[in-house]
Amino acid sequence: MPESVSPRQRRALRLGWQFVRPYRRQVLLALLALVVTAAITLSMGQGIRLLVDQGFMTRSAHQLNQTIGLFLLLVVALAVGTFSRFYLVSWIGERCVADIRRAVFDHLIGLHPGFFEDNRSSEIQSRLTADTTLLQSVIGSSLSMFLRNALMVIGGVVLLFITNPKLTSIVVVALPLVLAPILLFGRRVRSLSRQSQDRVADVGSYVAETLGQIKTVQAYNHQAHDRELFAGTVEAAFAVARQRIAQRAWLITLVIVLVLGAVGVMLWVGGMDVIAGRISAGELAAFVFYSLIVGSAFGTLSEVIGELQRAAGAAERIAELLAARSAILPPAVAQVLPQRASGRIELQQLVFAYPSRPSVAAVDGLSLTIEPGQTVALVGPSGAGKSTLFDLLLRFYDPQQGRILLDGRAITELDPDHLRQQFALVAQNPSLFRGTVEANIRYGRPEATLAEVEAAARGAHADAFIRQLPQGYQTPLGEGGIGLSGGQRQRLAIARALLVDAPILLLDEATSALDAQSEHLIQQALPSLMAGRTTLVIAHRLATVQHADRIVVIDKGRLVAVGTHRQLIEESPLYARLAALQFTTG
Incomplete structure (x- = not known):
């Protein structure tokens, strides 16, 4: 036998x-x-x-x-x-x-x-x-x-x-x-x-x-x-x-x-x-x-x-x-960043294809440098590779070619946990979990006090609607935040990011699916969230793009153009077309 x-x-x-x-x-x-x-x-x-x-x-x-x-x-x-x-x-x-x-x-x-x-x-x-x-x-x-x-x-x-x-x-x-x-x-x-x-x-x-x-x-x-x-x-x-x-x-x-x-x-x-x-x-x-x-x-x-x-x-x-073994592992001897990174990001000749689609490059030879404290908007049609860049920055995947540097250190030489502590992510569809409102805001910093949670909620213009909930900050949320509107969920996600207080902020189309009133409230919350941070914004809304230090136009994983809103309307046909289609009605 x-x-x-x-x-x-x-x-x-x-x-x-x-x-x-x-x-x-x-x-x-x-x-x-x-x-x-x-x-x-x-x-x-x-x-x-x-x-x-x-x-x-x-x-x-x-x-x-x-x-x-x-x-x-x-x-x-x-x-x-x-x-x-x-x-x-x-x-x-x-x-x-x-x-x-x-x-x-x-x-x-x-x-x-x-x-x-x-x-x-x-x-x-x-x-x-x-x-x-x-x-x-x-x-x-x-x-x-x-x-x-x-x-x-x-x-x-x-x-x-x-x-x-x-x-x-x-x-x-x-x-x-x-x-x-x-x-x-x-x-x-x-x-x-x-x-x-x-x-x-x-x-x-x-x-x-x-x-x-x-x-x-x-x-x-x-x-x-x-x-x-x-x-x-x-x-x-x-x-x-x-x-x-x-x-x-x-x-x-x-x-x-x-x-x-x-x-x-x-x-x-x-x-x-x-x-x-x-x-x-x-x-x-x-x-x-x-x-x-x-x-x-x-x-x-x-x-x-x-x-x-x-x-x-x-x-x-x-x-x-x-x-099953993770494809993303910490190096044998990890380099250490300062407790708070300055936020300088360098993308060097990145080439990446998802394992499920190895023949299609989601990012193709892309290079870009982002200085500390800059706000950079990423613009391009759906499937251009914008969200993929966020996945690579957070090291959910490693590129097949090229590398990403944070404050001059390759992110593959850093411990993934330490790397991700430098980022705060506000996703297009924010993830909320079963538990209280307070627990969801405290998700990235479980040791935060209630006073810090409330301060973050006020900064995200969420405090008012939270206090109107049946049990305020102790109101239990259903799975995925069911029962809250899209704008309310988004503001809770922004409060969570504010509380984490990371040096780099990733905003993935944070206002694209919201009504005008919710978008207005979130646009009011964003300046306090972005202040003093390196910010990357995947943007479909004119209001977000116009205030960016630089706008990066991406198409089919390649960098097509970089500049201000005014420059790109004159110099980039793709950006001008996107602006005409998406922004003029915003």
Whole structure:
């Protein structure tokens, strides 16, 4: 079997051991309880032999009382051992899965954003919840059952040999017949279990995607089509599950027929020996007991192996997440900027294509120098590469060619965390999180005081509307800031950026989707936000562009022109066209 263990399965086994290892003491205690309960169960066979031969056959009340007393003592010991085993094994399962979930989340949150372009977040969520729940069930129950029944089989076969070697040979001959289908079906079940988990993840992914965009779904009356597509996804999951269940059902059926068939043959042979006087009735009763123990343990093993195969598939999927490596790593020896950078940025011959579109350059040979304290507006048609520059500055990606310098140091030589402390980002669609208004503003500086939070909100012209909310700064926000207008969300994002007080500000079309009143309020907030900072603005609005120190026109990832608004209207046909289309109506 060792050669059939794939590298993925070895990685899954290592993953399991990695999380179980810290709790070796509890594991040893659980194993001790497991061995004790198995031994007590097996010793009951000898109790039955004594009961029959010395209790029933001798017709002695004293002997019967003794054997019954011993039997009841074993029952109490078995109950105590079972309680200990169940509690410890369940505790280990819950503890390990809690550790796995934390480890996976801690690992994922440090991966570069490109990883989440290639892997659906809803599928990752399924792995973090459904797969870990399956692992909890296996570590906290099925694994214990497997070990216990494996001990019962081994101990039972040993005691069968001690009790009657002749009859045991019948059971031993049947063993290969039972093992063969377990190994044959087990491999198939393992493959189907992995497929089944993938299909379940597809179901979760579809639900998350559709319900997350429910307004769009209903606005376009897409419900019927979505029901049909979801039904197909569910049926695909069911089809794989049905195959897996059928394989396991065949496995269990074969085991029962073979094991109990062997027991039937053994009973016939043993019965003939009792009639002939070669063995006692008590020996046969004990032998039947051990045979049934071995048979039922084998039946349970065949069921549990199916669960273990499912868990192996789940562990493989979780191990894949933990094995994912970030493309953005800190250097071995990171250079250190002053606590607050001056804000001088140099872009030198940048060439970059997204991993998902390697043949299309999002930035193509772009060079630009931005002096400390300057406000530079980036202008160009959609897809020109403006937002990509922000991604590169924040080192969410590294360029394939060229480099970016901050205060004369290449950003690849800086620790990414330290680099990002120098930037404050206000996105076009600001990200707000479930929690209070205060917590959302404090997002970039968790240690800030309430007075500092309120000062930042006043600077962003957000204080007035916050105080009108039901609980003011303690008002809980829904996911994504649901319930707030676009302008309100944007002003909270500006307050967050003000509170961070970073030397470089990145404004990604901060007012492009707002109504005139909201835009007016935000335009009032921007001067205090931009004061004393190097500011890069992705701009579609004339009001923002006109006040910039320089305007940079970008098209197809290339720098087309640089100058003031007036200069570019005269010198750059592309800028003049954009101005005519976008700005004159602003």
